[in-house]
Amino acid sequence: MTPFSRRRFLCLSAAVIGGACSSTPDGSSAPSTSGDGATPTPTTTPTTPVTTAAPTTSAPLAADPFALGVASGDPDPTSVVLWTRLIGAGLPDTVPVRWELSAEDDFATLEADGVETATADDGHSVHALATAPPGEWFYRFSAGGFTSAVGRTRVPAADAASARFVSASCQNYEHGFFHAHADIAEQRPDFMVWLGDYIYEGGGGEITPENGNVRTHGAVEPTTVAEYRARYELYKRDPNLQAAHAVCPWFVIWDDHEVENNYAATAPQDGSDSTVFATRRAGAYKVWWEHMPVRLPAPTGDPAQDYRIYRQVSWGSLLELTLLDGRQYRDDQTCGDPPLNLDPACPETFDDTRTMLGGEQEAFVAASVGALGAAWTVLAQQTVMLDLGIGEAVINYDQWDGYPAARSRLTTMFAERALANVVVLTGDIHLGGVGVIRDGEPGVGEPVATEFVCSSISSNGNVPAEQAGALAELFADLVDAEILRRGYILHAVDAAQWRAEYRTVDDVKAETSGVSTWQTFVVDAGATAVRPA
Numbered sequence: 001m002t003p004f005s006r007r008r009f010l011c012l013s014a015a016v017i018g019g020a021c022s023s024t025p026d027g028s029s030a031p032s033t034s035g036d037g038a039t040p041t042p043t044t045t046p047t048t049p050v051t052t053a054a055p056t057t058s059a060p061l062a063a064d065p066f067a068l069g070v071a072s073g074d075p076d077p078t079s080v081v082l083w084t085r086l087i088g089a090g091l092p093d094t095v096p097v098r099w100e101l102s103a104e105d106d107f108a109t110l111e112a113d114g115v116e117t118a119t120a121d122d123g124h125s126v127h128a129l130a131t132a133p134p135g136e137w138f139y140r141f142s143a144g145g146f147t148s149a150v151g152r153t154r155v156p157a158a159d160a161a162s163a164r165f166v167s168a169s170c171q172n173y174e175h176g177f178f179h180a181h182a183d184i185a186e187q188r189p190d191f192m193v194w195l196g197d198y199i200y201e202g203g204g205g206e207i208t209p210e211n212g213n214v215r216t217h218g219a220v221e222p223t224t225v226a227e228y229r230a231r232y233e234l235y236k237r238d239p240n241l242q243a244a245h246a247v248c249p250w251f252v253i254w255d256d257h258e259v260e261n262n263y264a265a266t267a268p269q270d271g272s273d274s275t276v277f278a279t280r281r282a283g284a285y286k287v288w289w290e291h292m293p294v295r296l297p298a299p300t301g302d303p304a305q306d307y308r309i310y311r312q313v314s315w316g317s318l319l320e321l322t323l324l325d326g327r328q329y330r331d332d333q334t335c336g337d338p339p340l341n342l343d344p345a346c347p348e349t350f351d352d353t354r355t356m357l358g359g360e361q362e363a364f365v366a367a368s369v370g371a372l373g374a375a376w377t378v379l380a381q382q383t384v385m386l387d388l389g390i391g392e393a394v395i396n397y398d399q400w401d402g403y404p405a406a407r408s409r410l411t412t413m414f415a416e417r418a419l420a421n422v423v424v425l426t427g428d429i430h431l432g433g434v435g436v437i438r439d440g441e442p443g444v445g446e447p448v449a450t451e452f453v454c455s456s457i458s459s460n461g462n463v464p465a466e467q468a469g470a471l472a473e474l475f476a477d478l479v480d481a482e483i484l485r486r487g488y489i490l491h492a493v494d495a496a497q498w499r500a501e502y503r504t505v506d507d508v509k510a511e512t513s514g515v516s517t518w519q520t521f522v523v524d525a526g527a528t529a530v531r532p533a
């Protein structure tokens with residue numbers, strides 16, 4: 001380990017714990033193709049292409065209800081979910097919403113169409129399952145005399161052998177502008193893997209030089225369905241976010257801030273009453289579903305019930321993507337979840353029974369990872385999996401370092417199955433990083449996966465400029481890290497090679513900003529090393 005001062009260590013470590021050296025701390029965060037009975041009933045049948053007339057479906061509405069844009073998600077080789085949500089004063093309890101899917105962006109002929117009923121109970125959200133063969137498609141909605149923006153989506157071929165896609169997370173509205181989303185829209189990727197922190201729950205404060213915020217939530221911290229809906233509406237009105245949704249289908253999972261920072265199962269961050277928190281969580285989960293283009297059944301809203309979002313999807317024969325939920329079933333963080341502590345971790349951290357994913361999800365992972373025989377085996381999940389411990393200290397109890405036995409069960413599974421070409425996609429931590437996940441000690445154990453950590457769309461990082469650049473020296477398995485700038489990763493993958501291009505925003509606080517490439521990292525199929533391109 002490189003010698004370093006305690007102050008320097010604290011600041012560098014802040015990159016993985018958040019806040020210690022930052023003047024503006026974060027404040028913190030389908031259908032299953034494997035089949036589990038969760039897939040909603042298809043709401044359409046494919047149609048013979050026909051010429052379409054201007055659609056009319058319902059009584060006139062007083063104002064355009066499509067201010068939140070359109071989205072698509074969870075495509076498989078025969079279908080894709082189309083999403084929108086109507087908003088506006090005086091909407092009837094039920095509104096028929098027509099949707100159309102076409103190969104042409106002028107909708108001269110239709111591949112499929114249908115009508116969904118948007119209901120007040122579900123926030124007037126629409127999740128339509130459109131059936132279509134592989135290819136590029138355009139879609140739109142209409143209701144009450146208004147027509148939505150046009151979205152572009154893709155249905156993957158069952159034998160797709162290459163892909164360009166994005167992994168991204170963490171878009172605190174107050175901390176910065178969504179320039180990264182504008183760049184994503186320009187890149188026209190095949191799809192997005194969204195790793196969570198779609199909203200942040202913090203109450204809206206003043207915009208001051210001290211906090212460095214550029215926008216405000218303008219509302220109290222949400223705890224009710226109505227308050228969470230208003231928070232999503234604020235985010236979804238952002239034109240760059242709408243553009244990133246309209247350009248490609250998204251596979252979406254959540255992290256913690258869709259409910260509350262660093263919650264664990266039904267344990268809130270502040271240790272307050274878990275029954276009260278369970279009600280809040282159930283509402284937040286329902287509102288998350290209302291706003292996401294996911295092929296998942298509507299949550300019941302019952303605080304006593306879990307809501308399963310983990311699932312396995314694929315992109316042709318190229319990518320098996322297992323989408324995980326590291327929040328809903330985890331054991332609480334140990335040792336009081338201190339923000340930074342260099343003392344040896346308390347003994348319960350190493351309890352073999354502790355879990356990040358919960359027993360059922362671990363069993364699902366064990367049964368499904370590698371099962372599709374794709375060229376690349378991918379876990380898309382929330383928190384950093386590579387070992388960032390320092391001696392016996394755990395510097396961030398919220399990451400996999402705080403759940404070492406659970407991590408070991410995963411890495412041992414990878415090693416025992418001799419799974420080649422395993423990639424872990426990670427968000428949460430607001431830095432761009434690339435590293436090696438080992439089964440065993442840092443720098444010593446058998447390498448079993450490459451981890452790509454995607455920085456944040458806009459959420460504050462936590463390491464000051466003068467401390468950047470040396471983080472990789474502290475950790476044996478961290479290959480490199482970009483700490484200062486916000487961004488995302490543009491992945492270009494075929495059966496022979498994975499290229500991860502780290503796109504970074506020049507100035508997330510400025511109303512206009514360029515986006516450029518920091519570095520590209522490469523993994524050759526069959527190799528265990530990741531290297532700069």
Ligand SMILES: [Fe+2]
Pocket residue numbers: 028029169170171197257428429430456459
């Ligand atoms: Fe985050």
